[in-house]
Amino acid sequence: MGELSRFWRESEHRYRLMGTKCGNCNVTYFPPRDICPKCHRESIGKMKPVQLQGKGEIISFTIVHDSPPRFIRQRPYFMALIKLDEGPTITGQIVDCDADEVDIGKRVRTVFRKIAEEGKSGIIEYGYKFIIDQ
Amino acid sequence: MKTLNKAYIIGAGETKYGELWEKSLRELAVEAGLKAVENAGIFSKEIEVLYGSNSLAGTINGQENIGSLISDFSGIAENNIPAIRIEASTASGGAAVRQAYLAVKSGEYDVVMVGGVEKMTDIYGSEIIDLTSSVLDREWEAFLGATPAALAAMSARKYMKDFNVPKEALAMVSVNDHLNASKNSHAQYRNKITLEQALNATPVAEPLNLMDCSPVSDGAAAVIVASEKYVKKNGIEGVEILSSAASQDYLAVHSRKSIYRLDSTVLAAREALGKAKLKLDNISFSEIHDSYSIYGLMELEDLGFAEKGKAKDLVYDEIKLNGRIPVNPSGGLKAKGNPFGATGVGQFVEAYTQLKGKAGERQVKSPVNALLHNMGGTGSTSVVHILGGVA
C-alpha cells in the first residue's frame, strides 16, 4: 500500500505547519502549493516556504458522530474550518475543550498531536489539531 | 456558436436503488444497460462507443477497468467498440453523459451508450465512510478527520447563522425528497417522513442528522444518446439535450472563496442556460444533487432560483411536485438514493421519463424543459444539462 510514503511525504508540512507564500502577489497558502492560482506562470520559482503561527479564528465547526474507522475511538469530535491570521483557511480538529467553549468566531491555536492510529499497520500518525486560545 | 448536430436521449433504464445484497457490480450495470437498449428499441450492435461512469469501484469492489467490464458483460465485447470509464467523483454520471453529448455533437458518432454504476454495500460498517471520504482532499481534509458529511455540516452551520435560516428549512429538502420517492418504485426509501422525524433523527455531523444525508446505495442507470441524423432516419421520438456545461472549483472546501456558495454550480448553470438560450422560467422541473440537505438550499440559490440565503422561501411549497419549481421528482439523492457513479445518469433517466410523460404518479404537469445538476465531492465539480421537449 502507498499509505506510508504518502503521509511521510507531507509530514514536514503537517508537523511544522509550513505553507507557501507567492513571491509575486504575496498571498500565503496552506496547504503548500507549487503554483499560485492567481499568478500562474508568474509564480514559478517564486513560491517560498513560510512558517505559519497556527493562530486563527473558527469560521465554522461540526461535531462528528459518524467517522471512519481511524477516528472511532475519538468520537464524537469537533472538526472546524479555521481562518489563520496569515490568510489561509485550514481544516482541523478542535480538542481539549468543553462543548460550550466552541463557537464561530472563537480564537484557536495549533497543538501537535496524534491524529489517528492506522488499524492494520499500527502506525501512529501525527499532525496539527487546535485548542481554544484563552 | 455553430451547432453541428443535435443530440438526443433515445432510451433510458435503471435498476432499483438500494441495498441490493443479491446483485453484483456487473449485474447492476448489465441490468440498467439492457433496459436502456430495449427502451431505445435499438440493437446493441448499433452502439458505437460506451462510456461507463463510476466513482469508487477500485477501492470498494477492487475492480477498475469498468469500461471493459460493462462492455464485456453487456455482451458487446465482440463489437470491439471503445469502452471508457469517466470518473469525476459523484459527478461521474453527468460527466459521462456530457462526453456522450460531445461525441455526438462532434459528428464522430451517432449512437453512444452511457452506463453508470456503483456497488457500495460490498463494504461493511464505517469503512465506507473512509472510502467515500476519498472524494475529498485525502491529505488535507480526510486525513485529519473530515468526512463529506462533516464538510456539509460546516457549510450548514455558517449558512444558518449568517442568513438566520432555521434547521426546519434544511429538513424540508429531505421531506420533499421522501414524498416524491414514495411515488417512485426505483427509489431506495419510499417512506414519507414528517418534519418532526427529519429534525429528530440520529446526529451524523451536527447540525446534520441521518435525515439530512443521502444513504449508501447500490444502483445503476443507463441512457442511449443518438444524433439528429439517427433519430430522423429511424423515426425516433427522442428528448433533446439542449445544452451541457461543466465547471470546476478548488478540491478542498477550505480553499474556496465561500463555504456556502458553490461557484462551480453558479458557472455551470449560467453556461448551460445561456447555451440553451433559456431562463429558469422556462424550466419545468429540476433534478439537483442534494447529497446533503444543506446542498439542496445552496444549489437552489447557486442555480439562480433564489438570492443567497433565501432558498428557505422555496422549500415549503414551491419545490413540491405540483409547485412552481418542482425539484427532484425522482426523490433526489436523499430518498431515491445516491449510488455515486449512477446518480448523475439516473437524473437523465428521470428527466427522460418525465419529459416523455411516463412518470405515472409522480408526473410533473406538462413538462417542457428540465435542468439536471450533478455535483462532485463537496462542490469541486458541477455538471449541468438542460433537456428539452419531445422531438
Ligand SMILES: [Zn+2]
Ligand atoms: Zn501569486
